[in-house]
Amino acid sequence: MSRAERLLELMQCLRRHRHPISGAVLAQTLGVSLRTLYRDIASLQAQGAEIEGEAGVGYVLRPGFLLPPLMFSPAELDALTLGIRWVSRHTDPELAQAANNALAKIGAVLPADLREAIAATPLLVGPTDSPADLPANAHGYLPVLRRAVRSEHKLDIVYHALSGEQTERRVWPVALGFFDRVRVLIAWCETRQSLRHFRVDRLLSVHELDERYPQRRQVLLKLWREREGIARPQ
Structure with missing residues (x-):
């Protein structure tokens, strides 16, 4: 894993936890030493990430910071595309349109090869039969x-x-x-x-x-x- 990938994964780890997470757990998750973790956190803080830490408590990321460009692994793109397509097929028109807009925005900031991966995903959403008594305005x-x-x-x-x-x-x-x-x-x-x-x-x-x-x-x-x-x- 490159350092750039590691920094992105560190941000993702912090985002997944709403409560403070210890440095030891973060280091183990990333497969690095505590010293390397501390350097990575200092690097992110220097770039503007509001990472707060306290001895014996852990680290927490305050909202509002993004690391551009937005990048996803192939599996993450499959998950996002499948979920968004499910929403666009099985919800009301308002939410379906919002889902399609979100997918378009994600595609707009991805490199060309990843945009192609969205269109070529092999994960498809099949039709779901509605209950026979489903009102037309449900x-x-x-x-x-x-x-x-x-x-x-x-x-x-x-x-x-x-x-x-x-x-x-x-x-x-x-x-x-x-x-x-x-x-x-x-x-x-x-x-x-x-x-x-x-x-x-x-x-x-x-x-x-x-x-x-x-x-x-x-x-x-x-x-x-x-x-x-x-x-x-x-």
Whole structure:
């Protein structure tokens, strides 16, 4: 691994961890000595990277620093291209367009050979059959759901449960889950006073309120992960 590649990998290691990571762990990950690691960190700091470190705690990278040019390994490009193509095929038009724009922006800053690798990737996204009862406007709710999740605004929804019951709920949208056949809204339900799952294809109406809910979304998401036994992403 060249020094340039090592510096890029060091940045990636720091980006993957939201909390401080020890110098020993970083050095082991990169396969270098602590002395080399310290030199590499000093070099990145000299280039403007806000890497903060404390003895016994570790190093953390503050956001806002990029190392140009943007480079990816063949496997990383395959992963990005496959993920973006899945989004462009299996979500609403707004998110699909955003995915295509993102892929175009990535391609614009890559060398010619890597741009060709994106077009020639052998990983393809196949069609997914929609459920027979999928309403024609089901995908139309996704933009407002995403907006409400980001803004932490309450939603009034009308939901057709699998039991056949039709209910009106006021919910606090926390996250959206994308599965092969269904999309699921994770939300705090004021009626049930607990976190609930709502299939997007069974929503009959969605209305975003101007009112923000009183709890922070990250707190609710943490509560949901603990309830479901899902580890926090690194």
